[in-house]
Amino acid sequence: MQNENTVTRKISPDVKLGKDVKIYDFVNLYGCQIDDNSKIGTFVEIQKGSKVGKNCKISSHSFICEGVTIEDNVFVGHNVTFINDPYPRATINDGQLQTEDDWVCIPTLVKKGASIGSSVTILCGVTIGANTIIGAGSVVTKDVPDNTIVAGNPAKIKRKINKKKDDK
Numbered sequence: 218m219q220n221e222n223t224v225t226r227k228i229s230p231d232v233k234l235g236k237d238v239k240i241y242d243f244v245n246l247y248g249c250q251i252d253d254n255s256k257i258g259t260f261v262e263i264q265k266g267s268k269v270g271k272n273c274k275i276s277s278h279s280f281i282c283e284g285v286t287i288e289d290n291v292f293v294g295h296n297v298t299f300i301n302d303p304y305p306r307a308t309i310n311d312g313q314l315q316t317e318d319d320w321v322c323i324p325t326l327v328k329k330g331a332s333i334g335s336s337v338t339i340l341c342g343v344t345i346g347a348n349t350i351i352g353a354g355s356v357v358t359k360d361v362p363d364n365t366i367v368a369g370n371p372a373k374i375k376r377k378i379n380k381k382k383d384d385k
Contacts, residue, residue, distance in 0.1 A: 235271065249281075252289070266322070276335070284322040284341065291327050294335035294353065299325055301341045328363070348378060 225242040232246045235253035240246070244257055248265025251257065255269050258277035263269065267281050270289035275281065277295050284301040287293070301322045309319050323341035327333070331345045334353030339345070344360045351357060352368025352375075361367050364378045 231265075241277075258295075270329070284324040285327070286324065287327045288329040288331075288347075290330045292332040293327075294333055294337065296336045297333050298338045299341075300339065301325070303341055350378070 226240060227245045228240070229247035231248050233250040235251060235255070237254050238251050239256045241257065241259040243260045245262040246257070249263040249267045249269070251263070251269045252271040254271055255273040255275070257263070257269075257275050258279070260278045261275050261281070263275075263281045264283040266283045267285045269275060269281070269287045270291065272289055273287055273291045273293070275293045276297070279293050279295065279297040280299060281287070281293075282299050282301045285299045301324075302320055303323060305320075306315060309315055325339060325341055325343055327345040328347040330348040332350045333339070333345070334351055334355065336354045337351050337357065339357045343357055345351065345357065346361050346363035346365065348364045349361050350366045351361065351372060352366070354370070355368050355372040356370040357367070358371040361372065362374070366375045366378060367373060368375055
């Protein structure tokens with residue numbers, strides 16, 4: 218039985234943390250970089266080679282895989298999943314389990330100020346534009362232009378963001 222004061226975070230020594238980063242329990246971070254003032258929620262995994270910018274909020278149950286770059290001021294809702302392999306397989310042709318040498322990581326970029334709703338899935342190789350909003354439950358299969366709202370499966374442009382009207 219665990220003592221209730223037991224720390225339940227797994228943060229590898231190769232993680233680079235900026236100033237005032239807040240990390241909740243039950244996270245798994247390794248080989249990644251998280252910049253100043255960002256907040257990492259419960260049950261989040263951030264893999265090696267991923268970068269989270271300044272002033273970001275990564276909500277609970279999200280998965281940020283290898284190859285994902287998230288710029289500053291980005292909101293990632295609950296249960297967001299990034300994908301880095303368009304054709305994942307467990308084994309190679311001879312039946313052996315795949316290793317890192319058997320596949321290619323396809324990078325994904327989330328630009329400054331984007332907001333990603335809960336339960337969004339983002340396929341690899343896309344760029345999420347600056348200041349975009351992605352509706353909850355969407356599946357992003359292609360690039361999203363700056364300053365747009367997208368939603369659906371697959372995500373489609375609903376409208377451009379009107380700075381005066383949409384800023385609060």
